[in-house]
Amino acid sequence: MAPDTVSQANNPPALSLRWTRRVSLTWRILAVNIFAIAMLGGGLLYLDSYREQIIQERLDQERQSIWLLAHALERLDQPDRIAMMIAVSRRYASRVRLYDSTGTLQMDSFVLAPPTYALRDPANEPWQRHAARLLDQGFDGLVNAQRIDKYVERQPDQLQNWPEAVEARDTARTQARMRYAPDRTPMISAAIALPRGSGVLFTSYNARDITRIVRAERTNLALIVLTTALVSILFSLFLARTIVKPLRRLASAAVRVRLGRAREVVVPRLPSRGDEIGLLARSLSDMSLALRQKIDATEAFAADVSHELKNPLASLRSALEGLGSVKDEALRAQLFDIACSDVRRLDRLITDISEASRVDAQLTRTRFEPIDLGEMIENLLEVRRARGLNDDREIVFARPRRGVAVVMGEGTRLERVISNLLDNAVSFSPPGGLVRIEATQVRTDEQWRVLVRVIDEGPGVLPSEREEIFRRFHSARPEGEAFGQHSGLGLAIARTIIEGHHGTISADDRDDGEPGACFDISLPGIDPDGLPISPA
CATH class of the missing domain: 1.10.287.130 (Signal transduction histidine kinase, dimerisation/phosphotransfer (DHp) domain)
Structure with a gap:
């Protein structure tokens, strides 16, 4: 059975996926984009702080307004006080009440003139308003908003029934407070003790515009988030399709290759x-x-x-x-x-x-090391002469200066290549023939390479066979050689080794036009320190 294609050994820790490893790439892309939209959607929650800021500004504004009104009323006589309270009530759609020092209601703008606002009964409102209030309560629950008291008109209407009014009388400081009307809209109230201790002034109004502002901003932001989310999801699906679909095709083809059920898997x-x-x-x-x-x-x-x-x-x-x-x-x-x-x-x-x-x-x-081919070939020729492997053929080598023919490679393998080429040259050369070896530097494609040539005086290689001779078990042998003396693998092994060293090997005619073959080996050159040779 084929081994798994992914294991802990071949999956680097930096690329390993733990809790997401079983999640499809499509869902990962969607999750990343939706997370970004969710972060934007979190802005809906921050509308609570926006509302709190507006309410705080209204409370501060109401404190300043009631302070101005209290000092104005203190300087007016009774008729002018009544006129002032009615004018302020109409101008700011509020209710103005004045309590005496005992807490008894003395004047009420809603009694002196028609009321400027009316608290709405939720039971008489359409379902859309109920849904909006439920949505408001839901957002308050998400942000863990502070609990707000309900606004209820006290009966009998006395100072003691309004905590902010009692606190204003006792501390001689302006007090303001926010409550929720029955329809869950803000009720802003404020109280202040009159300068001469003659009573307490109390104002209240229904700030319905705060609810409208917050709901409008929330609706706009929700529409932006929904639109952005829709566009993001569509782009995520498009991105996932352009990535996941081709990856699945490639994975399917890779599985067919691994199973090997089809001869040719495209x-x-x-x-x-x-x-x-x-x-x-x-x-x-x-x-x-x-x-x-x-x-x-x-x-x-x-x-x-x-x-x-x-x-x-x-x-x-x-x-x-x-x-x-x-x-x-x-x-x-x-x-x-x-x-x-x-x-x-x-x-x-x-x-x-x-x-x-x-x-x-x-x-x-194999770990490659710098190899001086000149020194290696010279040592190889000494061994061949000592063992009598050249028969009566002569092998000459013009050794280049030290450091000229240095390549990165594995010495034993490269020595096997030269030995195979020399065996081939000796077997094809006539008795008393000459085999020459050359090693030098050549410049090709802006790079220095080391060229090794083995030249013999044999019959040469026909153009039609110059690739065939590098195939395994090629059977062309010199005339007169006993059958079975060679396996036909020497040149094939030589090409495999040279290509493993990022080089090339080929057969050609001799440059001087004389009979014989010339085998060229080209390898990337380096200097003695192991660095690539750069052109002068």
């Missing part, structure tokens, strides 16, 4: 998108194609291995079966030699196959 590339989603789509598409090529190469390699192993095995089986039935000692010796040759061939095949199968994976885990 991962959408989304060419019209130039954002990160499009980049991800194209990266996944390229990855799936590379994976498919890897799988195909692995399957082809397995088939080639099976085919290559069958031949020596069949020959070995025939030789062993003949040994059991042949009595001629000369023929038995010949069959024994064949069996030994097949065993060596199998050993060579298995060794090269093992090397070819793991070299690519090992390169991805």
Whole structure:
């Protein structure tokens, strides 16, 4: 069973999601945008402080007004007092009452003249007003507003029935208070003791405009919040659609690739998108194609291995079966030699196959170090001469100065590449032939690269075969060589190693027009300190 594609090991802590890991990306986008709208909607709650500010201003205003009225009444005689109280009541839609020092009502503007306001009975109002009051109570509950007393006209109408009036008489200071009328609109009242202690002046009025102002602002803000929320949700859904839908298509294609139920799984590339989603789509598409090529190469390699192993095995089986039935000692010796040759061939095949199968994976885990190719090639040639691996061919190497041919790589692998190319050059070169090795710096595309060339005097490589020779188990061998002496994996392994070092390897004709092949290796160059070589 395939392993999970996400685990704690490959999911960095900085990117891990805990409580949101089971929440769809669509809902996350909506939640973020709605949260922002909710923060804006919180402004509805702050309307309570706006209302409190208005009420406080009205209370202060009422204290100043009643102070002015009290000092004006103190200087007027009885008829003028009555006229003044009626005028103030009409002008400010208020009720003005005057109590004597014993608390008895002396004058009342609602008795002296028609009332300027009337308290509304909620039972006689339409349902819309009831709904508005319920909404007001709901907002008061949300903000935990202070409890406000109800305004009720006292009977009998005496000073003692109004706490602010009693407090004003006892403290000789202006007092103001707010209560709720039966329809839950503010009632602003104020009281002040007359300057000469002749009584207490008490005013009240129904500030219905405060309720209208607050409700209008609340309605406007609610409409703004609702409109913003609607637009935000629509944009969030659009954003989620443009992100989530392609991601789901990519995830579905990735699952099909993982399951491997379809031979060719087409991962959408989304060419019209130039954002990160499009980049991800194209990266996944390229990855799936590379994976498919890897799988195909692995399957082809397995088939080639099976085919290559069958031949020596069949020959070995025939030789062993003949040994059991042949009595001629000369023929038995010949069959024994064949069996030994097949065993060596199998050993060579298995060794090269093992090397070819793991070299690519090992390169991805290898830590590259600065390698001086000049020094490495020189040491390799000394070993070959000591072991007699060059037959009667001569290998010459013009060693570059130290630090010229330095690359980042893995020394053993790069040495294997040069060794494979030298084996190939020696096997194709005629007896007494010359094999030359060159290593130098070349400048390509504003970058310095190290070029290594292996030049032989063999028959050369036909243009039609210059790519085929790098395929695994390529069977073209020099004339006169005994069958089975090479596995056909040397050049394939060399290309794998060079490409793992971000380089290239190719075959071409010699530059001087003479018969022979020239193998070019190009690798990124660095200086001895491990830094890329920059042009002078």
